[in-house]
Amino acid sequence: MRKKGANGQESRARLLIVAASEFARSGYHQTKISSIVSRAGLTQPSFYLYFESKEAIFKELVEKFRTNLKTLIEGSRVEGGIDEDDVSSRLLGVLRELFAFLAKDPDLTQIGFFIGDDSAIVKAEMAAMLEQYLKDEQRDGLLDRECDMRIVAESLVGVIERLTAQQLLTEKRTSEDLACHVVNLFMHGIRKDPVKGFS
Amino acid sequence: MRKKGANGQESRARLLIVAASEFARSGYHQTKISSIVSRAGLTQPSFYLYFESKEAIFKELVEKFRTNLKTLIEGSRVEGGIDEDDVSSRLLGVLRELFAFLAKDPDLTQIGFFIGDDSAIVKAEMAAMLEQYLKDEQRDGLLDRECDMRIVAESLVGVIERLTAQQLLTEKRTSEDLACHVVNLFMHGIRKDPVKGFS
Amino acid sequence: MRKKGANGQESRARLLIVAASEFARSGYHQTKISSIVSRAGLTQPSFYLYFESKEAIFKELVEKFRTNLKTLIEGSRVEGGIDEDDVSSRLLGVLRELFAFLAKDPDLTQIGFFIGDDSAIVKAEMAAMLEQYLKDEQRDGLLDRECDMRIVAESLVGVIERLTAQQLLTEKRTSEDLACHVVNLFMHGIRKDPVKGFS
Amino acid sequence: MRKKGANGQESRARLLIVAASEFARSGYHQTKISSIVSRAGLTQPSFYLYFESKEAIFKELVEKFRTNLKTLIEGSRVEGGIDEDDVSSRLLGVLRELFAFLAKDPDLTQIGFFIGDDSAIVKAEMAAMLEQYLKDEQRDGLLDRECDMRIVAESLVGVIERLTAQQLLTEKRTSEDLACHVVNLFMHGIRKDPVKGFS
DNA sequence: TATGAATGAGTATTCATTCAT
DNA sequence: AATGAATGAATACTCATTCAT
Incomplete structure (x- = not known):
């Protein structure tokens, strides 16, 4: 049986969760700080303990x-793309993983992808990664030669x-x-009558 | 001969411009407030005059x-879309006008489209407008029946x-x-070999 | 007729005086800060105005x-020491000026000579100045050759x-x-029977 | 074999030493407190144990x-002053002992003689003691009758x-x-040509 | 039209100290 | 003898805002 807050790591974890939600x-x-600690059941000085x-x-x-995002990307390079033999399937794999990652911890996503000053960097890195991927497929003749993959990646x-x-x-989805x-x-694209692969 | 800053409307306008830049x-x-007024060559109480x-x-x-955006959209409904007889041309017209509008006053765009709390509403309205446009074209059989125009509009x-x-x-562009x-x-889309209309 | 505190320089001066006293x-x-401003009849934010x-x-x-001390020393080099033709009188002049200076603004003396971190430097400079003065008199054969003027100056x-x-x-004096x-x-010194010059 | 820090008196002594150094x-x-205990290899609550x-x-x-100073002074009254038959030698004895005492534990001297609020009292007591000593010698006709021993003692x-x-x-010395x-x-004093006894 | 002077309300951070184990 | 966890109380500093002129 453990007293309320007798475990420091628990308090620290609680603070992280509450802070993520507030931010x-x-x-x-x-x-x-005052709202973070009060929601975490602590007082202000305790915050500075952690x-x-x-x-x-x-x-x-x-x-x-x-870090989570980097882990995802590095893992998916090895695993995700290779086993599929179809461009669309490969792209689908990439996006599925990205969306799944972004959906897993909404507060963290909000912070890292939208609020933090670094979110611009994160997105720039993501754009660069996608651009590289798209250019690879393009070089293999699997995507339209005419496309400016820079713009496509940014759009994505x-x-x-x-x-x-x-x-x-x-x-909602x-x-x-x-x-x-x-x-x-x-x-x-959205033109009439394209040949569909997924829907 | 006019005293320095003796014209209130001038001061007000200067404040708006500087504030836009700072925001x-x-x-x-x-x-x-202090940096806005100092850049505008006024003092803090003067700010509250306007x-x-x-x-x-x-x-x-x-x-x-x-307001500017609303004006643009209402104007373009009448004018922009009608004279073109091609879907692509019509969409191009819409986007050209939108981008041109967004490029015209960068500070204002930054504020209204990215910083303000209302930017979410602005974008939602824009999405709704585009969704309606796309659905209209779709109903006329000019766009793919299978497409979920909600998603397409949001993506756009x-x-x-x-x-x-x-x-x-x-x-850059x-x-x-x-x-x-x-x-x-x-x-x-970016598939190989699509028939292109613009590039 | 002037309203209470309507003059900024007055407030600033009041703050300086009160602060000196408190420090x-x-x-x-x-x-x-709170006690300084309250004794000066102001509120905390006003402090940061000045x-x-x-x-x-x-x-x-x-x-x-x-600065005051430096002014004193520089002034006294020219004026104070020269007109007297007796070592004792010259030293007396120097000390009289120093004590008079230190007595003039007791709060400032307390701060600059005893409380401030720089007080050590001030005293070191004073010691160096006195050492130089004493060595000059010594070189002219007016003071004991055997004395270590370093120690004498520090003692002084x-x-x-x-x-x-x-x-x-x-x-008290x-x-x-x-x-x-x-x-x-x-x-x-305090030996019996020395020939006295001042008492 | 003894557990690390299991001896309370040892911890207490360590705290005193470290604290003296920090103060x-x-x-x-x-x-x-936090730096004292960390340098002593303890935690904050332990401090309050001692x-x-x-x-x-x-x-x-x-x-x-x-206490140390009092012990010194009381001891020296009996011992230090009596065996010498020369004023200078007696004063030398007193000062030698004082300086030796002040040099023995620099941290403690810093605290008791310079930092503590009581240092003013300590010095006042020292001045009183010296004044008494000087007046005794003066009464015996061994020091200049004209001297204000109050001032001399304070100067000393x-x-x-x-x-x-x-x-x-x-x-340095x-x-x-x-x-x-x-x-x-x-x-x-420092006049030219005094008869010297020590140098 | 403009401002010099002043402030109310708020917020992050620090530190000596204590409680339960 | 010792500690992990927690806190009460205090303080420097900021900023939007107002008053009297």
Whole structure:
């Protein structure tokens, strides 16, 4: 039987969870230490037992998001893309994983992908990664030679960004669902009568 | 001969311009009244001669953006879409106008489209408008029946959002250029060998 | 007719005076901004209208003391020492001026000579100055060749320091009085039967 | 074999030593309990096992200094002054002992003689003691009748104070050396051609 | 039209100290 | 003898806003 808060790591974890929720809802500046600690059942000085400053806990959350994302990307390079023998399937795999990742911890996604100052960097890295992927497929003759993959990659990031915020985090659509739609859109466009692969 | 700053409307206008620039660069909370007035060559009390509060001037800027946008959209319904007899051309017209609008006053775009709390509403309205347009074309048999135009419209907004922030406001690409690329992407996708109309 | 506090420079001056008094009585860390402003009839934010920080106002006071002292020393080199034709008289002149200076603004003396981190430097400079003066007189054959003027100068500073704190600032003795005693002590010592010049 | 720190008296002693070092270096207010205990290899609650408060441990150190000093003075009355048959030798003995005492435990000297609020009292007592001694010699006709021994004693304390801080604690001079210089200075002054006894 | 002067309300951070184990 | 966890109380500093002129 354990006393309330007798375990420091538990308190630290609670603070992280509550802080993520507060930052996600109100942003960095609006979020006050006092509300974090009160929701975590602690007092202000206790906060400084576990984190150097407000900035420190925020950075830790951002870093957590970025690390998770990096892990995902590195893992998917090896595993995700290779076993599929079809361009669309490969792209679908990539997007499915991305959306699934972004849906897993909404607060963290909000912070790392939308609120944090680093979110611009995160998206730039994501764009660069996608651009590389698209150019590889293009070089293999599997995608349209005429396309400017720079623009396509940026567009893809924009789509992911918006659908995540509007459909995924609001739970209107599943990551599976969104991935399919985006692949179709990007592969065939919306002209009449295209040959469909997924729907 | 007029005393320095003796014209109130001039001071008010200067404050609006400087405030737009500050808000665009630093966001709402980071921007201090003190820096706005000092850049405008006034003192703090003078600010309150023209605006009720910090929030008021910000809202006025946001409102200006929204009004401009509404004007654009209403104007383009009558004029823009009708004279073209080709779907792609019509979409191109719409996007060209949108990007041109977003490029015209970068500070205002930053505020109304990215910073303000209302930017979510603006984008939602834009998505709704585009969805309606796309559904109209779809009903006329000019676009793929299978497409979920809700998702397509949201994606289009995402693309506009990101390309505006990354390419348009940074002056890497022109609005014309971006409009072409987006139309191609959305009309044909990136599959190999699509029939192109614009590039 | 002037409203209370309508003059900014007056408020600033009042803050400086009150702060000097508080710092002198309680030291740097014990002195709170809140007590300074309340004694000056202002509120906390007003303090920051005139001074960057608590450290800044303290430094300004220290600097004021050091500047005053420097002015005194430079002035006395030209004027004070030259017209007297007797070693004792010259030393008396120097000490009289020093004590008079230290007695003039007790709070400032307390801060610059005893409390501030720089007080060590001030005293070291004073010791160096005195050492130079003594060595000059010694070179001219007017003081004992055997004396280590380094030690004498340090001792003199120690004496000034203590007599200032114990006798001068407590108003038990005048600067005139103290200067005489110190000159006698340093010139003749306390042995029986020395030839006296001042008493 | 003894467990690490299992001996309470050892921990207490360690705390005293570390605290003395910290207080001496940084002063009372700058010194934090947290740094004392961490340097002593303990935790904060353990501190309160041995001392009531921060003030308590500081006072204990001050008291230790004062007790040591009192012991010295009482001892020297009996021993130091009597066997010498020369005024200068007796004063030399007193100063030698004082400087030696002040040099023995620099941290403690720093605290008891310079930092603690009581240091003023300590010095006042020292001044009183010296004044008494000087007046005794004066009454016996061994020192100049004209001298105000109050001032001389205060001066002596000032000299001791400064030379201790500048020369003794910085190890530039030995206590023996300083005692000689001070005796010479106070006995003969710095006039040309005095009869010397020590140099 | 403009401003010099002033402030109310708020917020992150620090540190000595204690409780339960 | 020792500690992990927690806190009460205090303080420097910021900023939007107002008053009297």
